[in-house]
Amino acid sequence: MVKIPVRAERNYQVSIGVEWRSVISDISSRYTQILIIAPQSMKDLLSLDDDRTFFTADGESQKDIAEVVRVWDRLGELSIGRKGAIIAIGGGATTDLGGFVASTWLRGIDWFAIPTTLAGMVDAAIGGKTGINTSAGKNLVGSFYSPQSVDIDLTFLETLSDRDFAAGLAEVVKTGLIADTSILTLIENCNSLKEIRQISSELIAKSVAVKSGVVSSDFREGKVREILNFGHTFGHAVEKMSGYTLRHGEAVSIGTVYALYLSEELGELDPVVTERARGILTKIGLPTHSKEFEWDGLLGLMHGDKKAHSGSLRFIGLAGIEKPIWLESVPEAAARRAYERICR
Ligand SMILES: NC(=O)c1ccc[n+]([C@@H]2O[C@H](COP(=O)([O-])OP(=O)(O)OC[C@H]3O[C@@H](n4cnc5c(N)ncnc54)[C@H](O)[C@@H]3O)[C@@H](O)[C@H]2O)c1
Incomplete structure (x- = not known):
């Protein structure tokens, strides 16, 4: 496994070559409440527990304020508190959305990025830029809000088109x-x-x-x-x-x-x-x-x-x-x- 450190508002690591289910188990053992955010199109591939997973619209359409409101509502239903965390698993659109929601819920809760596309692994999940689009353009609303870690499972590339x-x-x-x-x-x-x-x-x-x-x-x-x-x-x-x-x-x-x-x-x-x-x-x-x-x-x-x-x-x-x-x-x-x- 390769580990690369990032210094930002907090220090964290990008780990390349992990097994994603172990990462989720490990995070789950450290937080009492977790919401996983993943794209609907990966539902079968991931076969995650529906009760604690929010499935987003696919692609760029998830980077929309209406989708943010839907996730906020789900966080409210689950009474996710300051000690809860979000795990965003998906492409760059999903980690952009997940990070943005994490930065706004209760003025900021912990989040973790598990990128599943090449764009997510090399770029979107790293660096703490989160955001959504508006009718005026891309990524015009967002925050600088780093994840606790970025965990890259290279086997995701096998199913990527x-x-x-x-x-x-x-x-x-x-x-x-x-x-x-x-x-x-x-x-x-x-x-x-x-x-x-x-x-x-x-x-x-x-x-x-x-x-x-x-x-x-x-x-x-x-x-x-x-x-x-x-x-x-x-x-x-x-x-x-x-x-x-x-x-x-x-x-x-x-x-x-x-x-x-x-x-x-x-x-x-x-x-x-x-x-x-x-x-x-x-x-x-x-x-x-x-x-x-x-x-x-x-x-x-x-x-x-x-x-x-x-x-x-x-x-x-x-x-x-x-x-x-x-x-x-x-x-x-x-x-x-x-x-x-x-x-x-
Ligand atoms: N925050 C940043 O610094 C930053 C940097 C670069 C890009 N971005 C953003 O990232 C987004 C682009 O990311 P993207 O190219 O990953 O797009 P994406 O998140 O829309 O994913 C592309 C498609 O791949 C599917 N997919 C994801 N993982 C898969 C897998 N393992 N197997 C099969 N299908 C899979 C998704 O469901 C989707 O249909 C853009 O919104 C861009 O603005 C952000």
Whole structure:
């Protein structure tokens, strides 16, 4: 088992290679009251005790205030007190929801994350960002509220569809681009998604090490942590405009290529890096271009993004691999030119 520490408002560990049922038994022995939150679509797979499990809507639709109210009601019915705890088991949408509910119930109770998707294992469950969406955009309501632990059971990847596995790889590639080129090489050395699956544990350990290191140095996203948003400003806008029919990682893949084009447009990046990244994303089977989304809508959403400052466009770009940069006050004309290349 690999254990990686995270320093945040409390210190905790990410454990890679656990057996999830033992983790639940252990947590249950330490708390008098537990509510497990899991997606309805995993009900058969998990076969959990219905009395203490809240089954959520599937996918992004669970990150909604109506779903939060339903969980609050269930916590009330079960009279979960300050000494109770929540266990969120599922993909990134479920851990985002579970963490958010935990942060708001009785002004904060303990919670535990058991991520079951690759995106959850390498990204969403780590770092204490919890949240839900609003009609104005993604993750606009939320909290910084760390779990007590993140426990990764790699056997969950066996049932994960190729589509969801590939979507999770978008975050792995992002991590490689901003901070660890060895991740990119590992993927480049594989000839198929099947081969990439075989090196999952190595990719997860490397990605978690980067994320926990960045989060530990800047938990509340003063500045350094913003590098993890590489590809996400355009990606979130695309994801919202798709009506969440695109997986988060698919939108991030398009957003990654956009951020690279923008870095080129602003004279910071050698196009060779963009081509390398595009090659990796394409090999994984992720989208890198789309004509589907009109510019005005995307622009409006990007202006409303949490990372925008006083109405000006801001992005994380790259000056090279492992060299993230802050692109401040980006002129709309440059942003538009990068968009036009995404439409090709
Ligand atoms: N908090 C953060 O720092 C952070 C970081 C990255 C992403 N996110 C959020 O994470 C979400 C995306 O996460 P995701 O890609 O895991 O999506 P998801 O949670 O919607 O899960 C995708 C699908 O996989 C299914 N699934 C989950 N585990 C499975 C398994 N083991 N076997 C079979 N099916 C399984 C789910 O039921 C769902 O249908 C987005 O909402 C994104 O905003 C948050």
